[in-house]
Amino acid sequence: MHRIKFILIFLLFVFFVSCSKKNVEKSIIKEKDIELQMIEAYQEGFNELKRGDVLFAAKKFNEAEVLFPQSEYAPKAALMAAYSYYSQNYYGDAIAELERFIKIYPNHENIDYAEYLLGLCFYEQIVDEKKDLKSIIDAKKIFLNVVEKYPLTDFAIDAEFKLDLIEDILAAKEIYLGRYYLDKKKWIAAINRFRTVTDKHDTTIYVEEALHRLVELYYIIGLEDEAKKYANTLGYNYRSSEWYEKSYIIFDKMYEKNKNDKSTGKDKLKTSILKKFKSLFNWDE
Numbered sequence: 001m002h003r004i005k006f007i008l009i010f011l012l013f014v015f016f017v018s019c020s021k022k023n024v025e026k027s028i029i030k031e032k033d034i035e036l037q038m039i040e041a042y043q044e045g046f047n048e049l050k051r052g053d054v055l056f057a058a059k060k061f062n063e064a065e066v067l068f069p070q071s072e073y074a075p076k077a078a079l080m081a082a083y084s085y086y087s088q089n090y091y092g093d094a095i096a097e098l099e100r101f102i103k104i105y106p107n108h109e110n111i112d113y114a115e116y117l118l119g120l121c122f123y124e125q126i127v128d129e130k131k132d133l134k135s136i137i138d139a140k141k142i143f144l145n146v147v148e149k150y151p152l153t154d155f156a157i158d159a160e161f162k163l164d165l166i167e168d169i170l171a172a173k174e175i176y177l178g179r180y181y182l183d184k185k186k187w188i189a190a191i192n193r194f195r196t197v198t199d200k201h202d203t204t205i206y207v208e209e210a211l212h213r214l215v216e217l218y219y220i221i222g223l224e225d226e227a228k229k230y231a232n233t234l235g236y237n238y239r240s241s242e243w244y245e246k247s248y249i250i251f252d253k254m255y256e257k258n259k260n261d262k263s264t265g266k267d268k269l270k271t272s273i274l275k276k277f278k279s280l281f282n283w284d285e
Contacts, residue, residue, distance in 0.1 A: 038068035042077050049084050058084040058093070075105040079114060091121045112146065116155035119143045123162055126169060133173075140166045164203075171201035171210075178213060191217050198230075208234065212243035219250050227251075 045060030061081035065074045082097035098118040102111065119142035125135040143159040143166070150156050178193035190213070197210035211234040218227035231247045238244055 038064045054084040054088040075108045095121045112150040168204045171204040171206040175206050208238045208241045208243040212247045215247040
């Protein structure tokens, strides 16, 4: 009886082991099948990208990522989907893909490229510095982050170059607004804009004009010492600049004015003394 019972238990054990083995084999086969589907989708996306159908390519890359998310191809597929959108200026879609990639795969080996590409998506949307302020600020923030986090990469080198161009764009915006207020004779508002250029964007190509405008504006409102201070800075750093020549003309006017004022004062003093002298001797004029 015990022997029969033992045999039944043994047969039951063999049955369960056999079923378990078959399930494992089926699972492995299924996983391999999914992996093959994922590779096929990735390859199809790559082929479509080369043909120029970026929307279908991005769709296939997304499909590849979803099919086998634990595969090494999954983050690559996500990044390729972002690049597909970027390559044909679908910046909104590219930004969404890149932000998702950075959130899901923060430690991926290509995270530096993902962050750099995100910066490019914002940077390449800058068309008019007077209107595209959000894109300018976002691009600057991301490129600064790339330079700080990945200083030894080619991405950081190009990001630094782009940051210089962004500074020029921001300075151009301040110059535009400063000119506007100058034309409207809103002197203080204009001064604030031009001082932003000299204080925050002093390495840009617009600093020479900003210095001259400050000379001009301080002369207009009668603060000659301030005008001289900015003229000295302009002359010391940019003596060969056309803006220095324009500031020099203003100081010529200032000199002539002061000279005339002194001359008028002397004439008045002479007249007064002569009158007093004549009155002493009762001379008639």
